[in-house]
Amino acid sequence: MANLSRKEVTRNNLLEAFWSLYVEKPIERITVRDITDLAGYNRGTFYTYFSDVYEVLEIQKSALMPTEDMIIDPLKEIQNNDGVIEESINGVSEYIKNHGERIAILLGPGGDPKFTHELKARVRGIIMDFVRGIDIREIKEYEYLIEYHISGMINMYQLWVENESNITEDELSILYERISHDGLLNITSGMLNDRKTGS
Template sequence: MSDRRVRRTKKVLKETFISLLQKKEIHRITVKEISDIADVNRSTFYNYYTDVYDMLDKLENEAIELLERVMKEYCTENDQDLISRAFFTELLRVIKENSSLFNLFFVDENGVKFAVKLQNLILTIPDYKVNYDKNVANYYVFSYIASGITGMIQCWLKNEMSAPISDVSEIMKQLMENNYDTCLQFRSRL
């Protein structure tokens, strides 16, 4: 099967699965149902996924990989402005472009697991990673920052991304700067 055909088949399976998850719980979705709606053989489904839970896990990893790419592009160890508005703008743009995928992970039981993965990803921003491991205050402040960003993204998606990306990215930038400054103040006290 050609790469183009594989991509198209996986795209149809993914879109079908996301559509079904918006209507019902995962334990009520069957491989047969996905295959029938996507108009592919069940064996084709099994070429890519072992079951619906494996498909969900792979979609979750795909979402995290999209965000990792943004971080790698904007957050390097040599970058002096790791919390730039451009970084948050691009992060939100990617989320909006793939909103059906990201909405999937910020609902019900999927949200908790994905939020933890996203928070852990945020904690790998190079400057935060370096300082995160150095003292107790940093550990708590950086965890707070990561939870806050995750919560803002969740809220933005829940409100159907009605606030402009430029506004939300500016809020994120300001909150990150203010909390990072707080962390520096704690460092001198502990």
């Protein structure tokens, strides 16, 4: 934080104090006084930066949204590399490493019910803008394909968090890539027919 101004440091401290509380209890039970007491400021300082606790939550959610490049780069790779994605998956992995914990809380049962919708809407909007720009033929159908893909990815991640990361992050990424490349039915069929000895 050496390069941040005093105002930026104060604002970040308030944001972090809010998040520490949000991890423990629902937003309806978080007060401005809770935040300022934890961060070591007075209530007036809070209102210098934010209007209420709900604005703080919106700022936190906004900071977790994936960048346009992260969403578009895999599509460009698919176009240029005959459907193979290599480089851009690293960006997704880095994103999960940096933000996964907070995303998990927002997507979880005690999180913000609107976050899933907002996350999907952002990703879908960026992708649809891209495909409209390259003028694909089946534009209406493609939107449904994207919705299926995004929902599956989010739900896989939610289950992974609920299962307390019972497979590694790399294994989750590989499984996700297998589903994307080989198709759900092909993989399901293979798994159902690949039984343990004696089954």
